[in-house]
Each structure stands twice: as structure tokens, then as C-alpha cells.
Amino acid sequence: MTQTTAPPVIPGPRDGSAEPREPVVPVPPRLTKAVIRNFRLLRRTELSFTDGVTLCVGRNNTGKTSLAKLFEFFVARKKTALCVEDFSADCYEEFLAAHRLYAAGETEQARDTVPAVTLTLHIAYDKDCGQYGPLAPFVVDLDPDCSEVVIRFAYALGDGALKEFFGGVPVGADATDTLERLGRGIPKHFEMSVTAVDPTDEANVRPVGLADVRTLVRVDFVEAQRGLDDEGEGHAVPIGAVFEQLLTAAEKSRNTTWLEELAESIDKTLVDTSGSLDSSLQKVRERVAPTLKAFGYPGLGNQEFVTAARLDSKRLLRNFARIHYPGVAGVRFPESYNGLGTRNLVMILLRLFTCYRDHTATSPESGIHLVFLEEPEAHLHPQMQEAFIQRLTYSVSLFPRIDAQMRASMPGQAGAAEESSTAGDSGPRWNAQFVVTTHSAHVANRGHFSDIRYFRKEEDAVESGSEPGPARTVIKDLSQVTDDERFLRRYLTLTRADLYFADKAILVEGASERVFVPAAEEKLAARRLGETPQHQYVTLMEVGGAHAHRFYPLLKVLGIPALIITDLDPVDKSGPKRDKCLVSEAGRPHNPSIKAWFPETEDITVAELLQLAETDPPIAGGSMCLAYQVPEEPGGPCGRTFEDAFALANRSLFGISAGDAPAGELEERARSSVESRRSKVDFALDHVLGDHDWEVPKYIRRGLEWLMAQDGTATKADDE
Incomplete structure (x- = not known):
């Protein structure tokens, strides 16, 4: 080694050139x-x-x-x-x-x-x-x-x-x-x-x-536990403690700043106040002295005690600084009367400003300032959370401008006023990350994929029945998810999807599946486990059959078990138009999410899809499962949509007699029986909330059973 x-000693530019260059x-x-x-x-x-x-x-x-x-x-x-x-x-x-x-x-x-x-x-x-x-x-x-x-x-x-x-x-x-x-x-x-x-x-x-x-x-570090909800007597007020830190930072500063001058002004005021307080304390001493003499004080040496008041500006701020809010008729409300959200936001901003002041007071301008901010969303309502994270980077230029403006407002700093007024956004910056x-x-969801680092805990794949291997974390850089980023970000923002924090995910075609799938999951779990699920958190997202495939790259990076429930939607391409057709008529799927799942097979047919899903639903990468309609029994009729499949799985509820009718005729009966009903959402609600019993269609049942069998922990196989 x-x-x-x-x-290395390099007196000039690294290229060794001695020619003068314009300053950059x-x-x-x-x-x-x-x-x-x-x-x-x-x-x-x-x-x-x-x-x-x-x-x-x-x-x-x-x-x-x-x-x-x-x-x-x-x-x-x-x-x-x-x-x-x-x-x-x-x-x-x-x-x-x-x-x-x-x-x-x-x-x-x-x-x-x-x-x-x-x-x-x-x-x-x-x-x-x-x-x-x-x-x-x-x-x-x-x-x-x-x-x-x-x-x-x-x-x-x-x-x-x-x-x-x-x-x-x-x-x-x-x-x-x-x-x-x-x-x-x-x-x-x-x-x-x-x-x-x-x-x-x-x-x-x-x-x-x-x-x-x-x-x-x-x-x-700006920790999540900021002491906002500790209002017991005798505890230091968080806001006052931050002001104390600001004055401490001023003392470390190598340049005269407005904050330093403010500290000097406060100390001067306290000196004057201490003098008045000294006189009052001396009067108290004179009244107490006869009582002390009765007990033999001052005794030998005749050393009398004197009183003196010493007020420290920083400790004064920590113990007595308060924030009040204007009320009615001159009544002011204390800090604790305001909501935790507003107080949290004030605390974060003051802490960040303190970090900025400490950094500029003790570090050179070319130094790196890394600030860890833990769970800023605590107590903030959703709109405030989004606004805060969007404006956080603004503080990098805002704090130096505030500093310059405050410095310019102090006596003898007129030149700084002109400088700060012309600096604008090109003024001094705070080198913070x-x-x-x-x-x-x-x-x-407000962050660009290039800004997001997804923390995923994974375990080594182990043999069935043995203890899991040691867990470890991998950090995924989502900047690699570039396909349809604009659509995904807008969708995640508009729908408030919490995909980043779920143990598992279910993506469904439409509103009827969104209503039905949770009830189906509860029914299957109760039947399988004898109790309702589940200790894991499963997020349910309605994405439509035309858009589910856009989530495939993101789901692959996240590595969480994901079930995509979609429709076959077969169409007949033999005619001049793409007309809807029954599954038994051997059409082709009119569904981008199915086509994207099998990119190597162009123009795949419905018959081929049914063959691929004959025993189990298709799995991709070990972490994604695709569930589309399949016959309830081999060779039987198959629905083209959720409503058709539900009717075929519950024929007695819809008056569909099996008999010896061919599959096409039964598919037509199922479609006719559901088309006469109300909206799709009402269709799902009628059966989910109804008193009669019902069966989960096979394709949804198989998909949910696959999802239940996943432990929610990613493995290395997910990335292969």
C-alpha cells in the first residue's frame, strides 16, 4: 500500500498554465x-x-x-x-x-x-x-x-x-x-x-x-422528535432554545453580522437591567440581614455578603422566549395554543436557519453542508407537506438574502443594502445539500424520480421451512425509471398513492374491481386462515387496463410483490373494425397491459393467453403477477370482463343454467345478464354488501392467493 x-502543491490552475485568465x-x-x-x-x-x-x-x-x-x-x-x-x-x-x-x-x-x-x-x-x-x-x-x-x-x-x-x-x-x-x-x-x-x-x-x-x-440533523408536544411545566421551550443557538452561532462568527450586533444590544440592555435589579436585591438583603445575625452570621471576620444580578442573554432566551399569536381585544394566545403543524413548520425553519448560521460562522464558503431532515411531515396537513418539500431548496438562496438584508438594515451598513438589492437570485448562496x-x-410523490432513493429490505432466498437469512437494505435510485415518468408522477400525485411505503401492491382495472377486490381478499383470507387479514400493508391502485403497463418498470425497481388485475377485452381483427367479441371466438386482447407483459410475442391471441395461464397466472421477475380472466373449469366459458367473470363464477345468482350449452352461449348469457344491471360500481356494491353468498372469480382468486403467499420481503431474485 x-x-x-x-x-500536491499546485500554485495555479491544474494545467500548469501561467497565462492570466479572467476570474471565474x-x-x-x-x-x-x-x-x-x-x-x-x-x-x-x-x-x-x-x-x-x-x-x-x-x-x-x-x-x-x-x-x-x-x-x-x-x-x-x-x-x-x-x-x-x-x-x-x-x-x-x-x-x-x-x-x-x-x-x-x-x-x-x-x-x-x-x-x-x-x-x-x-x-x-x-x-x-x-x-x-x-x-x-x-x-x-x-x-x-x-x-x-x-x-x-x-x-x-x-x-x-x-x-x-x-x-x-x-x-x-x-x-x-x-x-x-x-x-x-x-x-x-x-x-x-x-x-x-x-x-x-x-x-x-x-x-x-x-x-x-x-x-x-x-x-x-433536524430530528423528527422536535419536542413540540411536550408542554409540561419546567421544560425548556423549543423556540427559545433555537434562539439561544442563533446567538451562540453569532458569537462564533468571524464577521460582524446583524445577529452579532443584536446579541450585543441585548447584552447591553441586560447590563442596565442588572444594575436596577442589583439595587432591589440589596434592599432585600438589608431586610434579611437582622435575621441572619440572630444566628451568628457573619461571625468571625465580619464578612458581609452582597447581592448581584447576572442575566445571560442566551439562557434568558432559552427559558423565557415565547411566541404569541394575536387574538381579540388585545388578548394574545401562547405558543401552545397553536396547532402542532404550524409550530412544527416554525421549528423546522428556525432550525434550518440556525444550521445555516452555524455553518457560515465556522466553515469556509467552499465547504459542503449536509443537512439531514427527518420526517418533516409530522403534524403538517397534506397541502403544507407538498408546499414545504417544493420550497425547501429555495432556502439555499433565501437565507443568505435574508442575512444580507438584515445586515444592510443595521447602522453603518448602507453599502450592503445596495448589494442586497441588486443581488437578487444571483446573490450569495448556501452550499447545502x-x-x-x-x-x-x-x-x-412531489419529488422527481431522479431525487428519490427507495430503501428496500431484502433477504437471501432460503429453502422452504428454514429460517430466513440475514436481512439487508438495498437503496434503489429511481432515476433509472425514465419511461412515462411524467405520467407516473402526475398519477401518484393526483391519486395520493402510497406505493413507496406498501408491503404489497394491487393494480386493478377499474372502479368495480377497486370495490370488489378488498372484499374478495378478506373472504379468501378468512377461508384460508380462519381470520381476517393481515399484518402487512397492501396498497390498492386503480390504474385502468390502458395504463397498468406504465407501472411495470417502477414496480420492478421497487421489488415489492405486485398483482396486476386486468381484463382480456378480446376483439375480432378479421373485419374492417376491431369489434368486441367473446373469448370463445378466439379474438386478440385489446389491452396494452397484457401486450406489454408479453413483448416477445407479437399479436398474441386470447387462446394463447389462456394456455399460458392454464395452471398458474403469469409471473414476471418473481415479484409481479398478471391476473386476467380464465375459465372456472377447464374447457368452460370465460368472461371477457370482471362482470362477465363474476357472473360465470356465480351462475345461480344470475340464473345461468350450465346444462349442455356450449361455452360461447354461456358467455353470451353472462354478458347479457350483467349488461341489464346498473353501473359497474353498483354491480360490485350490490354483491359485496348484499346478504347472499358469492364466489371469487378464479382469476382474481389465483392472483390474490399468489399475493398472500408472498411474505412482503424482497429477495435478490427480484432484480434478476
Whole structure:
């Protein structure tokens, strides 16, 4: 392994040219990717970042919070050590294997086998920037065309600690006892290290200090639990605590700002107030003194006590700053009287502004500011959720403008006023990248696919009856879903679909299926399990037969079990027009979703479709099932729509006598019996809510049985 000992010294542009060039505004560095190894569910995971807002979506317990915790551990250093539970489940066998190797005397192999938790950050920068600034300690390559630095954090077994880590653990103990003993040694013998890695040669690394990292990358967290609903007596007011942080940030600032001057003004006022308070306290002391003398005070030395009031501006804000809202007749309502949603929004904006102030006070302009924002939707109504996520990136330019305008309004800052008035949108910017974790469909559906990172927990495929393998998370970049993105985004937004957070999905043709399928699922589950379903969450989406196929690429990326229920809708192509025909007349499906399912078979016939679904419904990629009408019994009649299929599955309810009638005649009777009924929705409601019993059509029953048999956990097979 090669180690460089000093960063390259490049006095000018990387091309070495000494000719003067017109000054250009360099593009600030951006965090582009994080590679994670061995942390909880994030066994082998990569996350790409956008320049603005990266939306992390997915079901609960898929690793979204773990991502923030890892950055908190390595970059913010809010925790000094990890425990064995923080390692991925796959690592447990590696610890045991390393212990066996050490016991066998294979010390070098044992050390190489001990797992380590790592976080590797990839940062892109403008190669024509001239001055590297905080990037300099991390530039270890000599390639003039390279415009990336790589920083690797590792939590690994310390040098020379192999014997201490394994030596006290006996050989022959069971796996549980061995892991428990090794786990106790992890905080003692594991250490954190930070290295700069050559993007062109991973063997070329150089140790760097955490201080250099913090100069280049700042990480802040706006947690979901913001203390808004804690209104008990004696608790610090959240708004006041934020104002305290703002004044603390002003003290750190290297430039005189409006906030710094405001803090000085408050302190001056408090000094004057303290003087008046001192006089009042002295009068109290004089009245108390005779009582103290009765007990022998001040005693020997005759040292009298004096009183003094000391008011701290920051503590005053934390304990006494309040927000009030105007009422009627001069009555003001306290902060707690407003809804949690409004208070949450105010808190988030103030926290973000505090993060901005802290960053600009302590970091160079070329530094990266990564802000994790957890569940901003808490207590916000849907419209406010959508507005917030759409306006979040606006704060990158808004906060600096507010800062400039406030600074310009202070005495002696007239020049800044002119600057701020002409800056407009091209004024100073805040080099922030946001990572938003959310469980809100309203937030998620407002994001472009290129901004969304879908967290999916998957397990290794195992033999039936055995315990599931270790779970891990994969992060899917939805930017690869480019087909029909505009349609999908508009659909998900307009219908408030929560596809990103479901365990399973059902896509149906129309309103009648949307009404009928939940009742059918409940009936089948009760019959199969003896109770109503289900601990998993299934989302039901009405997409129409003409549009279901547009969801295929997205469903494939998400990897959740998805059932598509659609109609055959056969037509006769022999004539000049495409007339509707019965299934028995061997037409062709007039359904884009069926055609897209079988792209390799052009102009597929209904007869071929029935043959393909003779025993089981068609499955694609292990995670998608297509259910279309099939005969209730081999060689029997087949419906062309849901209503026809329901009538054929419940012939006695519709007065359809089987007898020896051919399939075509029975299909015609079924169609005639349902066409005379009311609307399709009323048709479904009449039977779902009616008192009579009914049977689920075979094609829907088979599809739902397939869906029930899926455990809702994606496997590697989904991506194959």
C-alpha cells in the first residue's frame, strides 16, 4: 500500500498554465455518493446524492434512520464507539470465523477477516478552481483530469489489538457466548480512522485529521422528535432554545453580522437591567440581614455578603422566549395554543436557519453542508407537506438574502443594502445539500424520480421451512425509471398513492374491481386462515387496463410483490373494425397491459393467453403477477370482463343454467345478464354488501392467493 505524506502543491490552475485568465466563479464541491459497509441493515450499500434534496423513502425499518446515525457517528462524532449490534448480521459469522482462525494460529488471516464498519464519501469539485481550500488535504492524486476526492472513515480493530481482542475468549464456546464476549471487547479495541483515498488508485491513501474533514464537510440533523408536544411545566421551550443557538452561532462568527450586533444590544440592555435589579436585591438583603445575625452570621471576620444580578442573554432566551399569536381585544394566545403543524413548520425553519448560521460562522464558503431532515411531515396537513418539500431548496438562496438584508438594515451598513438589492437570485448562496427521510406519500410523490432513493429490505432466498437469512437494505435510485415518468408522477400525485411505503401492491382495472377486490381478499383470507387479514400493508391502485403497463418498470425497481388485475377485452381483427367479441371466438386482447407483459410475442391471441395461464397466472421477475380472466373449469366459458367473470363464477345468482350449452352461449348469457344491471360500481356494491353468498372469480382468486403467499420481503431474485 502506497502512502503519500503531503498534498500536491499546485500554485495555479491544474494545467500548469501561467497565462492570466479572467476570474471565474468556481462551482462549489458537492457530495455525490456514499458507500457503506457493515452498518446494521446497510451491509453493502451505495447512496447517490442530488445537488438539492435527496428524498429517502421506504417502509419502516429499512435503514433510513441508520443512514443518518452513521453520519452522526463518523462525521459529527456524537457517539464515540459502536457495539456488536451496530454491525450487520452477516458480520457475526465473520467474527466467529476470525476467532477460529486466531485460535488456529492464523493471525494474519484472522485480522483480515475481522469486519469493519466503513463510510466512504465521494466528493466532486471543479478541477479549474485554482485554489483547493479545504479540499487540499484530501487531494492525493496527480491526474490533472481527476475532479474527485474520496474520504474513507473506518471503525476497525486497532493496530496491535488482535491478541487482546481474541485472547480472552475461550475456544469451543457456542456462537452466542463467543459473540457476546467479543462484543464486550469492540468498544475497547476498535478505533476510528480517516483516510484520503486516490480515486485513480485505491492503494494510494493518506491519513487525515477529523478537523480537516469537519472543515470540508459539516453535517447537521433536524430530528423528527422536535419536542413540540411536550408542554409540561419546567421544560425548556423549543423556540427559545433555537434562539439561544442563533446567538451562540453569532458569537462564533468571524464577521460582524446583524445577529452579532443584536446579541450585543441585548447584552447591553441586560447590563442596565442588572444594575436596577442589583439595587432591589440589596434592599432585600438589608431586610434579611437582622435575621441572619440572630444566628451568628457573619461571625468571625465580619464578612458581609452582597447581592448581584447576572442575566445571560442566551439562557434568558432559552427559558423565557415565547411566541404569541394575536387574538381579540388585545388578548394574545401562547405558543401552545397553536396547532402542532404550524409550530412544527416554525421549528423546522428556525432550525434550518440556525444550521445555516452555524455553518457560515465556522466553515469556509467552499465547504459542503449536509443537512439531514427527518420526517418533516409530522403534524403538517397534506397541502403544507407538498408546499414545504417544493420550497425547501429555495432556502439555499433565501437565507443568505435574508442575512444580507438584515445586515444592510443595521447602522453603518448602507453599502450592503445596495448589494442586497441588486443581488437578487444571483446573490450569495448556501452550499447545502438536504437528505430528507419521509413516510409521507404527499412528500414523496412531489419529488422527481431522479431525487428519490427507495430503501428496500431484502433477504437471501432460503429453502422452504428454514429460517430466513440475514436481512439487508438495498437503496434503489429511481432515476433509472425514465419511461412515462411524467405520467407516473402526475398519477401518484393526483391519486395520493402510497406505493413507496406498501408491503404489497394491487393494480386493478377499474372502479368495480377497486370495490370488489378488498372484499374478495378478506373472504379468501378468512377461508384460508380462519381470520381476517393481515399484518402487512397492501396498497390498492386503480390504474385502468390502458395504463397498468406504465407501472411495470417502477414496480420492478421497487421489488415489492405486485398483482396486476386486468381484463382480456378480446376483439375480432378479421373485419374492417376491431369489434368486441367473446373469448370463445378466439379474438386478440385489446389491452396494452397484457401486450406489454408479453413483448416477445407479437399479436398474441386470447387462446394463447389462456394456455399460458392454464395452471398458474403469469409471473414476471418473481415479484409481479398478471391476473386476467380464465375459465372456472377447464374447457368452460370465460368472461371477457370482471362482470362477465363474476357472473360465470356465480351462475345461480344470475340464473345461468350450465346444462349442455356450449361455452360461447354461456358467455353470451353472462354478458347479457350483467349488461341489464346498473353501473359497474353498483354491480360490485350490490354483491359485496348484499346478504347472499358469492364466489371469487378464479382469476382474481389465483392472483390474490399468489399475493398472500408472498411474505412482503424482497429477495435478490427480484432484480434478476
